[in-house]
Amino acid sequence: MTDEELHELAGKQVALGEMRGAPAPDPVNVPMIRHWLTAMGDTNPAYLDQGLAPPAMAQVWTMQGAGQNRSPVDDLLAALNGSGYTGVVATNCEQTYHRYARVGELLTPATRLTGLAGPKRTALGVGFFATWNVTWYGDGDEPVAEMMFRVLKFRPREPEPERRPPYPLQPAVNQDTAFFWEGAKQEELRIQCCADCGELRHPPGPMCSRCRSANRSHTVASGAGTLYSYVVHHHPPVPGRATPFVVGVVELPEGVRIVGNVVDCPIGEVEIGMRLKVTYRAMDDRLVLPVWAPEES
């Protein structure tokens, strides 16, 4: 429903006026009063002595199970739910007591919708305030108590995309090395390749040390590797890392070595010569690291 349609529905429900609900299943009775007084810690003997119910018990006598006893409010709340205003929080409850309900008296509630306000922007999200009144009638159709009740029905905010804290161990990057880190973001393991003689080189640099060419290209490695050496770092603590962790020197079939973490492998099973495959870890919103997992995993 659009906001206008919700207001239109509310208007119709308000126009219905007060609608009687089903009477309470049981009359006002001593066991319920005693139980309530005990739970509330109210030691005033007047209630039981005189056979009167505490006024604040008004709602107790006619509280209904879910789905029963439809009122003008229910259709509106259902429409709000269906329009995405699924959140609910009670904002106001004001009760007025006309007289004590007496033991043996059967109470009947009557509900009328009094208004719908919104949409309003709130701390919880955009929503509507729905307000209604309930009156409890006793013997002789006398009003015993009234209640004004208001809820905020709101559209829950989209959960915030999880914001990672910035990873503290950022690489320095310049025009000689940016291609590698850009590649990692695209899950490519890029190895510098001389555009003239084809020499592969890692870590990269501005000149080909074989043919002196500054014309550079890169190749994308197969992602296979063999563990050449490794350390298990225990101490001291390293920013952005939980210890222990493994860092290895990985030899690529393309003929270069690269350093990276060995992941997804129990530390006790890490060994020189193990076959690895590259995988990628986003460390924060800007850094992706190529790391290495056992080939069979």
Add this chain to the structure above:
Amino acid sequence: MRASTAIAGIGATEFSKESGRTELRLAAEAVLAALDDAGLSPGDVDGLVTYTQDANQEIAVARETGIGDLTFFSRVEYGGGAACGTVAHAAMAVATGMAETVVCYRAFNERSGRRFGQPNAGLTGQPTSQGLEMSWHVPYGLMTPAAWVAMFARRYMHVHDATSEDFGRVAVAMRRHAATNPAAWFHGRPITLAEHQESRWIAEPLHLLDCCQESDGAVALVVTSTERARDLRRSPAVITAAAQGAGAGQMMMTSYYRDDMSGLPEMSVVGRRLWETSGLSPADIRTAILYDHFTPFVLTQLEELGFCGRGEAPGFVRDGGIELDGRLPVNPHGGQLGEAYIHGMNGIAEAVRQIRGTAANQLQNVTNVLVTAGTGVPTSGLILSSD
């Protein structure tokens, strides 16, 4: 240049975990102590050399100590690899006439101030060549000296069937030597191989006791001509050979891309130069001061310098080769594992003491001492000899 220059004075502060003084004050104290040792005054100094990593500028040290005009000042790069390089630069300056008396110094509060062993996310801060180099490693959490070395150590174990105990024997020997050196932090506190094995992991395969300590302190050395040194207070420790070395495909601590990772090619460059320029061979060396920030590279240095063959260092050490009564006593002062981590500078001072005959654990008949500097980085070395 051979033998024309000498170390005429050595000086140091105490070695501690918290000096309670500024690094500049430590530098000034060590420089003045070295000058006193040589029998020289600040006014005699016309050159200063330190590490690029030292926080105390030459002119600041000169101001504090009353050194006047300087005609030579120089910095040597690459962390602890600079140690013997400072002496090499000083010797070159003296040999070429750039200066007559040069003081080399290194001063830091490496334990109570900035600790090298702690991760520093700023390593990759700028796209300098070093920042870019670090950027292939630091993002993966590979960012401490222990971990950088552990990568080589694991490979060494694999290639040569070495074990953690082979590394541990180096630590035990260093601590045994330190135990009888009153200047050592670990004076009176030897360890056993079992204690080494039980010490916690830092970066597998390195245990805590494979790693040198972190220290506050300063060391200074006075370099002048051998001829002049003969007239000074102490007998000269002659600089028979001095060399710097970097290998092909070299990086700072992470040269993982060039060879089988079981050696230290840059130390081979240094060793070759030392042997060539001195005319000496490993058999002529009475004791070696080998840079020992981490135990595995002590083994590698024995091999690179030709004291044993490839893969033979574990056996060399197991047979007691590096003990005070061994074939090649290594670090009689206890090294950086036992005495203090003053970025290799304290090892040069120990070499001078061994030449003079004044060391805590003095060896007999010391003629030639070989000293190395930081490993895993571009490095340097010296052969010092009695006159």
